[in-house]
Amino acid sequence: MSPVLQSLSTELADAVESAGRAVVAIHARRRIPASGVHWRPGVVVATHHTISRDENITVTLPDGTTAPASLAGRDPSTDLAVLKLAGQSIPTASLRPDAPPKVGELVIALGRPGPSLTASWGVVSGVDGPWRTWQGGEIDSLLRLDLAIYDGFSGGPLIDAAGRVLGINTSALARGIPVTIPVATVERVVTELLERGTIRRAYLGIGTQPVRVPESLARRLDLKGEVALLIVSLEPGGPADRDGLLLGDVLLELGGAAVSDPVDVLAKLGGDRVGKPLAVRVIRGGQVKTLQVTPGERPMSRAA
């Protein structure tokens, strides 16, 4: 007899079955459908990168029926999208917002790339603090997974052995490496997308690259940091261009903080910075110059 092994098997199948009742298939791209989670009554969460059209979206419910859904908003920076589903009585996902997963915890990734539910298992391979995606999205914690990725993985939930949702899986935020967007981040983005349809982010309209400041220049100008950011692109008519930044300026400080990585710039450009002037220190023509720039609101799918 195998009481433990069989119980494990039954519990995992039970967890899959109960969590699977809130997992739907989303038809919003060619060929294979993507997955989504019925997060709040009438609200389905999916991944932005698997939704290639804004209209004519349908979902396949766990009972196999198809229903129309409308796009309420999307956030490329966290790869999340929110859909509205009217008049359906399927259960919502049971969430685990507290007790973050631990490294080594047994987890299951669910998907529904069509009428049938799919699952792969593995362990949480890494848990780290807050991180910022390459498009500037703020994610509360970095959850890395050791499990097989398959069709329908993105947009599906990561669940624990009790069937509670730990977050939304995506393979598009970290160069194909599977990560989970934690419940707290999903909650925050869903609320904002339902209210405004987009995630408000400030932007300057610059592209930067780290450069080493020549030692002689650093000494002459009495600079502390060795590395600063060279402005390598400037959006014509963008906030930085309008406020007088030039191509070739070397960015030393933004809003009173030294910058040595493009991520440092993103960190200063939260949604609350739109329209509020920031002090900027740059090296221009061998001299340090201080200017003021007022970040604008970032249009969809633009970087810093």
Next chain:
Amino acid sequence: MTAPVTAGLARELAAAVDQLRRVTVQVRTRGAATGAGVLWDGGGSEGRGLVITNAHVVRGDQATIELSDGTGTRARVVARDVKRDLAALEFELCRELVSAVVRDSPPLRVGEVVIAIGHPGGLGGAATLGIVHRVENAGEGRPPRWIRADVRLAPGFSGGPLADTTGRLVGVNTMMQGGLALAIPAVAVEAWVRRSHALVVS
């Protein structure tokens, strides 16, 4: 720190694998280890045993099978279906052997733990553990074509058993596709054996 659940799990898993190894054979064609097979009938109808494997594991009409106790014996291909990738091998029994038990019911559930046994690189009776990835919706009166499992299989697993935690056969491992294992459902194999073996015997 003690870990009673994990320790129990390890013990039970070892026992289940041990039991499954007894119904798993290694298949060799022209001296080369080509895959695994399931001991379908070791009960000896007329002193003969029956092994089921993949058609791609046995290319000719002769093969050698090696039982879990290491004894080798010659076997003859009595049925082959390239489309279904199944082959039946018959061999002389010198003693009664345990046969695989097919799980007819209950139906497989997504998330259930499954065990695969095979001989990757000629390594005897290797085991891997995974879960059922997807259970295809069966067509009208037809069993699903594949069982998909989140189990990592190496080439030597072909033709070997995919079993549940009680050791009952749920499928015959056939290939990997997109990181997932594809197994022919045991129920479909059973129906095939009944049909094709009847032809051979009569």
